[in-house]
Amino acid sequence: MMVPVRCFTCGNVVGEHWEEFKARAKEGDEDPEAVLDELGVERHCCRRMLVSHKDLVDIVAPYQ
Amino acid sequence: MVPDYDVTFIERGDREARFLVRDITPAFANGIRRAMIADVPTLSIDEVRVIENSSVMFDEQIAHRLGLVPLTTPDDYEIGETTTLALDVEGPGTAYSGDMVSQDAQVEPADKNVPIIDLKDPEGSETPQRLEVEADAVYDRGREHAKHQGGVAVGYRHLQTVEVVGDTDEFGEDEPHILRGVIEDDGELVPTEEFDNDLTNRFPGKELVVEDVPNAFVFHVETDGSFTVEELVTQAVDTLHDRASDLKDAVQL
Numbered sequence: 192m193m194v195p196v197r198c199f200t201c202g203n204v205v206g207e208h209w210e211e212f213k214a215r216a217k218e219g220d221e222d223p224e225a226v227l228d229e230l231g232v233e234r235h236c237c238r239r240m241l242v243s244h245k246d247l248v249d250i251v252a253p254y255q
Numbered sequence: 256m257v258p259d260y261d262v263t264f265i266e267r268g269d270r271e272a273r274f275l276v277r278d279i280t281p282a283f284a285n286g287i288r289r290a291m292i293a294d295v296p297t298l299s300i301d302e303v304r305v306i307e308n309s310s311v312m313f314d315e316q317i318a319h320r321l322g323l324v325p326l327t328t329p330d331d332y333e334i335g336e337t338t339t340l341a342l343d344v345e346g347p348g349t350a351y352s353g354d355m356v357s358q359d360a361q362v363e364p365a366d367k368n369v370p371i372i373d374l375k376d377p378e379g380s381e382t383p384q385r386l387e388v389e390a391d392a393v394y395d396r397g398r399e400h401a402k403h404q405g406g407v408a409v410g411y412r413h414l415q416t417v418e419v420v421g422d423t424d425e426f427g428e429d430e431p432h433i434l435r436g437v438i439e440d441d442g443e444l445v446p447t448e449e450f451d452n453d454l455t456n457r458f459p460g461k462e463l464v465v466e467d468v469p470n471a472f473v474f475h476v477e478t479d480g481s482f483t484v485e486e487l488v489t490q491a492v493d494t495l496h497d498r499a500s501d502l503k504d505a506v507q508l
């Protein structure tokens with residue numbers, strides 16, 4: 192629903208970078224790999240947290 | 256009595272560092288690692304009083320997310336001591352970790368940009384969604400709960416040496432020789448990233464023997480922002496020191 196605060200595997204705080212990643216790589220046209228490198232999200236475990244995330248609040252909100 | 260350890264920094268930042276320590280035993284290196292993970296206390300939100308939550312998430316989910324936000328560590332707290340933070344955000348908009356207001360000026364979210372919950376202003380509803388909570392952060396150790404771990408991905412590797420023992424077979428296959436960590440080459444410390452973790456880039460066409468340097472460990476330490484790497488490591492070593500002296504006192508006649 193909301194981006195996880197921390198990486199499930201290593202505990203690094205990844206939520207911090209979500210909005211920038213979303214704006215630049217998901218909605219923008221930058222290369223996700225380059226954006227993650229720039230944000231300092233180095234490990235595979237942390238990178239998959241952002242790459243595989245989808246915000247669902249907008250989808251769930253009408254049913255609350 | 257306490258020997259001096261030879262410490263060399265390879266990379267040094269506030270939240271991430273790599274350093275080499277010589278003349279320590281593997282057991283002591285692991286002791287430091289474990290102390291960094293389990294023994295150095297940090298503040299973390301533990302109890303949340305929900306005054307209003309009309310968001311799409313349950314109170315428990317919000318509390319869980321708040322608990323994971325790293326908080327800066329004050330320097331005069333005892334284990335179990337608490338401080339209070341408040342969060343009051345009304346939609347439409349997002350409640351961020353940085354919106355939390357703390358009672359103690361020394362305590363603030365280390366990362367201010369973590370979205371806690373997206374608040375909407377639904378059509379047909381009289382008031383927008385709102386989140387108002389009061390949270391108690393408690394000062395405790397990583398062994399109590401993982402959210403109190405200040406160190407993230409703390410580990411170490413042996414320092415390694417690479418010795419050239421001859422030339423590779425001219426007609427042999429060109430296979431990469433992948434190595435990660437830090438190597439010592441003619442007294443110089445070289446992180447393997449410098450040659451793309453492939454020894455054949457640095458020593459092309461050579462037959463190599465890689466060996467661990469006994470009792471030399473390269474630590475890689477990251478923190479979640481609760482404190483700097485330096486504070487984490489020194490506090491970890493202090494807890495080991497305290498426990499050793501407690502043991503010494505306990506077994507004394």
Ligand SMILES: [Zn+2]
Nearest residue numbers: 198201236237
């Ligand atoms: Zn991770």
